Amino acid sequence: MKNEPIICVENLKKTYKTHSREPGLVNAFKSLFKRKYIIKEALKGISFEIMPGEIVGFIGPNGAGKSTTLKTLSGILYPSGGNVKVLGMTPWKNRVKYVKNIGVVFGQKNTMWWDLPAVDTFELNREFYSIPKEAYKERLDRMVKLLDVEKVMRTPVRDLSLGERMKCQAITSLLHNPKLVFLDEPTIGLDIIAKDRFRDLIKDTNKKDKTTFIVTTHDMQDIEKLCDRIIIINHGEIIYDGSLKNIKGEYLSNKIVDVKLEEAHQGFKLKGCKVLKRRKYELKIEINVKKKSINELVSYLLENYQVADILIQDPPIEEIIRNIYEK
Amino acid sequence: MKNLFYRYLSEIKAGFRISLIYRFNTLVHLLTAPINLVIFYFLWNAIYGYTGQEIIRGFTLPALISYYAVSIIISFLVWADIDEWMEEAVRQGYLVTDLLRPINYIGSNFFFLIGLKLLNLLIQTIPFFIIAVVFFNVKIAGPAYFLLFFVALFMAFVLNFFISFLVGLTAFWLMKIGGIRRMRRIFVFFLSGALIPLSFFPEWFQRISSFLPFEYIRYHVINIYLEKYTFVEVLRVMGIQLVWIVILCLLGILVWRRAYKKFAGAGT
Ligand SMILES: Nc1ncnc2c1ncn2[C@@H]1O[C@H](COP(=O)(O)OP(=O)(O)OP(=O)(O)O)[C@@H](O)[C@H]1O
Ligand SMILES: [Mg+2]
Numbered sequence: 001m002k003n004e005p006i007i008c009v010e011n012l013k014k015t016y017k018t019h020s021r022e023p024g025l026v027n028a029f030k031s032l033f034k035r036k037y038i039i040k041e042a043l044k045g046i047s048f049e050i051m052p053g054e055i056v057g058f059i060g061p062n063g064a065g066k067s068t069t070l071k072t073l074s075g076i077l078y079p080s081g082g083n084v085k086v087l088g089m090t091p092w093k094n095r096v097k098y099v100k101n102i103g104v105v106f107g108q109k110n111t112m113w114w115d116l117p118a119v120d121t122f123e124l125n126r127e128f129y130s131i132p133k134e135a136y137k138e139r140l141d142r143m144v145k146l147l148d149v150e151k152v153m154r155t156p157v158r159d160l161s162l163g164e165r166m167k168c169q170a171i172t173s174l175l176h177n178p179k180l181v182f183l184d185e186p187t188i189g190l191d192i193i194a195k196d197r198f199r200d201l202i203k204d205t206n207k208k209d210k211t212t213f214i215v216t217t218h219d220m221q222d223i224e225k226l227c228d229r230i231i232i233i234n235h236g237e238i239i240y241d242g243s244l245k246n247i248k249g250e251y252l253s254n255k256i257v258d259v260k261l262e263e264a265h266q267g268f269k270l271k272g273c274k275v276l277k278r279r280k281y282e283l284k285i286e287i288n289v290k291k292k293s294i295n296e297l298v299s300y301l302l303e304n305y306q307v308a309d310i311l312i313q314d315p316p317i318e319e320i321i322r323n324i325y326e327k
Numbered sequence: 328m329k330n331l332f333y334r335y336l337s338e339i340k341a342g343f344r345i346s347l348i349y350r351f352n353t354l355v356h357l358l359t360a361p362i363n364l365v366i367f368y369f370l371w372n373a374i375y376g377y378t379g380q381e382i383i384r385g386f387t388l389p390a391l392i393s394y395y396a397v398s399i400i401i402s403f404l405v406w407a408d409i410d411e412w413m414e415e416a417v418r419q420g421y422l423v424t425d426l427l428r429p430i431n432y433i434g435s436n437f438f439f440l441i442g443l444k445l446l447n448l449l450i451q452t453i454p455f456f457i458i459a460v461v462f463f464n465v466k467i468a469g470p471a472y473f474l475l476f477f478v479a480l481f482m483a484f485v486l487n488f489f490i491s492f493l494v495g496l497t498a499f500w501l502m503k504i505g506g507i508r509r510m511r512r513i514f515v516f517f518l519s520g521a522l523i524p525l526s527f528f529p530e531w532f533q534r535i536s537s538f539l540p541f542e543y544i545r546y547h548v549i550n551i552y553l554e555k556y557t558f559v560e561v562l563r564v565m566g567i568q569l570v571w572i573v574i575l576c577l578l579g580i581l582v583w584r585r586a587y588k589k590f591a592g593a594g595t
Contacts, residue, residue, distance in 0.1 A: 104427050
């Protein structure tokens with residue numbers, strides 16, 4: 001069991017069919033008799049496997065098919081083709097039995113009782129999922145302390161702020177100790193501290209209970225801090241599946257070099273390098289390491305200037321991802 | 328099996344907790360109901376006086392007032408707008424979250440509704456019943472009929488649940504079902520005998536109506552309370568209630584399966 005994948009997705013396809021509506025009254029009238037359909041291929045046959053205990057970041061631009069994938073994996077959407085096996089089950093086959101084993105957060109949607117305080121949802125879920133009392137109490141206390149929702153969880157959910165609701169939502173998805181958790185944009189609306197706490201919670205849970213997570217997010221910090229592995233999807237196709245480190249190796253051809261000088265410089269020119277920022281005592285240089293080595297750049301700098309400080313950095317991960325999306 | 332029981336129990340609890348939030352609204356109904364009854368009294372008092380008859384269509388004036396009193400109790404306990412919740416759930420998309428809970432969809436709605444009605448029973452129905460007995464001279468039915476009334480009332484509840492549920496299911500295809508919902512309300516209200524007892528309608532109308540489920544939600548249930556039926560007739564009413572429940576329940580399950588497929592398939 002140990003080395004068998006917890007999720008097996010094979011050639012998963014999803015096609016949406018919607019009515020197209022042209023603007024205007026005449027067209028609205030026409031559409032009464034003749035309907036045009038738009039076929040939208042949201043997933044064009046994606047395949048991947050996920051092992052127990054992984055935290056996988058599932059990223060891609062808007063409309064890429066992330067939510068569609070997670071909805072299919074949680075069993076609330078039928079695919080148009082392909083095979084999916086999760087925890088040895090087909091998600092959409094036996095819904096009630098299947099969803100007991102998973103936890104889900106859809107950042108855009110609320111799964112708590114709207115009119116009741118979150119703590120009531122927790123308590124009711126304890127019964128829904130037949131969670132043993134002691135385990136429930138221990139887990140709840142730990143999460144409540146970590147996310148600091150002691151007071152918040154006693155207010156009706158409808159009166160909570162977005163971030164407060166997201167925190168309670170996260171607790172709801174983890175209380176029954178699911179083996180597998182799908183988080184679709186779980187950090188929406190969280191402040192910096194709350195994001196950190198939330199990431200801690202996920203990491204903790206992953207370490208302690210060997211919980212597997214799939215996280216979609218537009219916040220690259222989430223990815224950097226949480227995930228060992230990322231899957232990038234665009235236009236319904238997987239364009240990268242691997243570790244975060246490798247993506248830097250594979251897609252990263254540039255580095256950023258910050259140089260501070262003792263004296264004012266008289267222009268800088270070197271092949272394979274681009275000056276991003278130029279001040280009297282300061283240069284910010286982007287170097288294409290495929291054309292020019294760092295070594296050459298540094299020797300050139302030391303030869304020609306009185307250098308006070310050099311800082312060599314990778315461009316932020318956002319930069320890399322943006323390049324990949326734009327390709 | 329035990330777990331299943333707890334799951335449905337917690338659904339009842341959820342309904343009860345939600346109803347507590349709206350307890351003020353529930354209490355307001357407790358005030359308006361006797362006012363309704365007074366209005367009915369004046370109206371029918373005038374009609375009986377004008378016609379000079381003791382009995383109209385099998386009802387004396389006191390019996391008719393009792394009819395309305397019991398009718399109000401049935402409204403308290405049976406009336407349900409599940410179709411409205413379902414329309415919201417489909418349109419706003421939080422049906423997704425309903426489906427992520429490990430519980431049968433029809434069952435969860437049913438037991439949630441029971442939870443909601445529990446408070447009505449405590450703070451609406453019982454006080455109103457006392458008011459009706461003390462101020463409106465409503466007769467307390469004999470123990471046997473009282474018991475039979477409760478059984479029929481519960482079946483009426485189930486019956487009405489499935490009618491409303493089936494109407495709600497149309498939202499999966501039509502998205503906006505305000506019109507159909509309004510029609511459902513009017514049908515259930517009118518044809519169940521909420522406005523006037525069905526015996527006041529013309530013969531042909533009553534015949535058509537007897538082939539529909541609506542009068543088994545109210546009219547016959549009230550008549551059981553008023554001890555208008557023999558035991559055999561009561562059994563017949565309950566038999567028909569049961570048949571309707573089975574038919575609508577099977578239909579509900581069937582249509583729900585298709586609706587779920589439609590929702591999960593999202594147009595494919
Ligand atoms: N119910 C639906 N009917 C028709 N088209 C849909 C439906 N749901 C999604 N789509 C389309 O399928 C594509 C993928 O949508 P999806 O929600 O999976 O994107 P996403 O990767 O989650 O994007 P985002 O980052 O914006 O959340 C989009 O082009 C979207 O318009
Ligand atoms: Mg999405």
